Structure formats: C-alpha cells, structure tokens
Amino acid sequence: EAGRDGDGAVLLRSPSGATARVSLHGGQVVSWKNDRGDELLFTSSKQAIMKPPKAMRGGIPICFPQFGNCGTLERHGFARNRMWALDEEHPGLSRSDSGSRSLVDLILKPSEEDQKSWPHSFEFRLRISLTKDGDLSLVSRIRNVNGKPFSFSFAYHTYLSVSDISEVRIEGLETLDYLDNLSQRERHTEQGDAITFESEVDRVYVSSPNVIAVLDHEKKRTFVIRKDGLPDTVVWNPWEKKAKTMADFGDEEYKQTLCVDAAAAERPITLRPGEEWTGRLELSAVPSTNCSDH
Numbered sequence: 001e002a003g004r005d006g007d008g009a010v011l012l013r014s015p016s017g018a019t020a021r022v023s024l025h026g027g028q029v030v031s032w033k034n035d036r037g038d039e040l041l042f043t044s045s046k047q048a049i050m051k052p053p054k055a056m057r058g059g060i061p062i063c064f065p066q067f068g069n070c071g072t073l074e075r076h077g078f079a080r081n082r083m084w085a086l087d088e089e090h091p092g093l094s095r096s097d098s099g100s101r102s103l104v105d106l107i108l109k110p111s112e113e114d115q116k117s118w119p120h121s122f123e124f125r126l127r128i129s130l131t132k133d134g135d136l137s138l139v140s141r142i143r144n145v146n147g148k149p150f151s152f153s154f155a156y157h158t159y160l161s162v163s164d165i166s167e168v169r170i171e172g173l174e175t176l177d178y179l180d181n182l183s184q185r186e187r188h189t190e191q192g193d194a195i196t197f198e199s200e201v202d203r204v205y206v207s208s209p210n211v212i213a214v215l216d217h218e219k220k221r222t223f224v225i226r227k228d229g230l231p232d233t234v235v236w237n238p239w240e241k242k243a244k245t246m247a248d249f250g251d252e253e254y255k256q257t258l259c260v261d262a263a264a265a266e267r268p269i270t271l272r273p274g275e276e277w278t279g280r281l282e283l284s285a286v287p288s289t290n291c292s293d294h
C-alpha cells in the first residue's frame with residue numbers, strides 16, 4: 001500500500017519535501033526529516049535489541065494514561081506499548097496525486113487487559129501531520145466513553161536530535177518553578193538565564209509557556225516547540241551514569257539527544273463521561289541566525 005513501508009510504518013511527506021515515519025506500534029513518530037533529509041529526532045542505535053511490546057527508544061513515544069511511575073500502571077502508561085489502528089472514521093489520508101500523504105489518523109482503545117490495570121474506557125484519536133513547510137504536528141483527542149469520570153497524565157516524550165548536549169540551551173523556561181525528579185519531586189525555582197546542561201536533568205517545569213525554543217549552537221539549528229492544552233514541560237537527559245544503566249541506549253548517546261516534552265504531569269486531567277480533551281504539539285526546526293549565538 002502506498003504510504004506504508006516494509007515494517008508497516010506510515011510515511012508522511014510535506015509539499016516542501018520534509019518527511020516523517022509513524023509506527024503503528026505506540027502511535028510513535030520514529031523519524032522526522034527536513035527537506036534536506038536531515039534527521040531531527042533522535043533514535044537509539046541500540047533500539048534493535050528491544051522488540052515490541054517495548055517502545056522504541058527515541059522519536060516521540062506517547063505517555064498515557066500516566067506520565068511517570070505511580071501505582072500499578074507501567075511507567076509512562078501503556079499507550080506507547082500498544083498497537084494502534086488506522087482510524088477509518090476519519091481516514092484523513094489527504095493523498096496527493098503521487099500517492100504521498102501528509103497526515104495520518106490513528107486510534108487506540110483499551111483492551112480487556114489494559115482495563116485490568118486501568119479500569120476505564122476511552123477513545124484516543126491521534127492525528128499526526130506535516131504542515132506545508134514541514135513542521136510536525138501531533139493532535140491528541142481523548143474521549144471518556146466510560147460511565148464515570150477518570151483522570152490521567154500525559155506527555156509527548158520528544159527525543160530531539162542534537163549535535164552535542166553541552167552546546168544546547170533552552171529558552172523560555174527561565175524563572176519558572178520545576179519539580180525535580182532527581183530529588184523526590186522537590187519544588188525549585190529556575191534561576192539561570194537559559195537552561196544549559198552539564199549533568200543529569202529530570203525536571204517538570206510547571207505552567208510553562210506554550211512556545212519555547214531549543215537552540216543547538218553547533219548545528220546552528222533552533223527547535224521551536226509549541227503546545228496547547230498541556231500545561232507543563234518536562235526536560236530530561238540521563239547523562240553518562242544513567243545512560244550506562246539503560247540497555248536500549250548507547251553509553252555516549254546522551255550527548256546526541258535532549259528530551260523536551262509537552263506534558264500534563266503535575267496535575268492530572270479529569271474527564272467526565274462523554275467529555276473530550278485535546279492536547280497539541282507542534283515542532284519546527286529552523287536555521288539559527290548569528291545573533292542568537294554567543
């Protein structure tokens with residue numbers, strides 16, 4: 001079928017020539033390339049050793065119905081470890097004459113097994129698309145089809161590809177409060193001008209702005225991250241010691257990635273019966289101008 005590769009992943013192409021690959025396993029974006037063919041998302045070279053149902057290390061795993069570790073649910077929820085289906089109700093194929101398409105609609109419903117660990121009914125629709133300029137857009141709509149309310153947390157666990165973590169900084173989170181996952185979620189206030197990296201970081205910046213920027217000095221590239229419906233931003237880099245404990249992550253790969261996640265992490269989202277929630281992420285990668293260099 002046009003638009004699917006040998007592994008069953010869906011291929012998207014924008015009119016500008018940018019591409020994305022979406023795996024039905026996890027509804028996970030596993031590649032996003034600009035019109036010059038440069039890969040913009042990190043995926044681990046060691047991922048081959050981890051087979052489904054475990055999510056691939058890299059790209060954009062979807063964390064739902066929980067972000068993090070709590071109770072009996074698996075870490076970051078089960079959505080990233082399940083097979084999603086193409087959403088026939090909203091075929092959204094928008095194919096051009098050449099057979100390429102720029103968006104795909106996926107759907108996840110809980111299995112009986114899922115409902116044993118999380119006794120709720122939902123329909124999770126995920127639209128992944130490339131804009132005409134090659135920006136990557138993810139829109140999640142989660143509907144409560146249960147007879148009672150439920151609550152969840154959520155993240156687009158986004159592994160950006162960077163040239164060297166020590167040359168990267170984030171702008172837009174300075175002066176915010178964050179919960180530090182490295183010290184029992186203690187609350188701190190960010191002091192610095194912009195966030196830079198020299199050791200392990202695992203933080204939830206709460207009530208963060210809807211637009212932030214990640215500047216890669218060496219690559220002269222800036223990622224602009226736009227979110228909507230998602231109050232928090234998670235920033236994670238495992239650094240050297242933790243990288244060595246992760247079987248699906250190379251010892252040195254922490255230098256080439258930074259996770260910056262649009263998330264609802266601090267406070268859960270509650271949906272009453274019949275209610276729907278929408279959370280959006282839009283990523284663009286633009287060449288940096290010299291004036292943003294130090």
Ligand code: BG6
Nearest residue numbers: 068075076157181202203234236
């Ligand atoms: C981060 C967590 O968001 O995800 C880390 O805060 C965790 O503690 C990381 O190690 C990766 O999680 P996982 O389950 O994909 O290995």
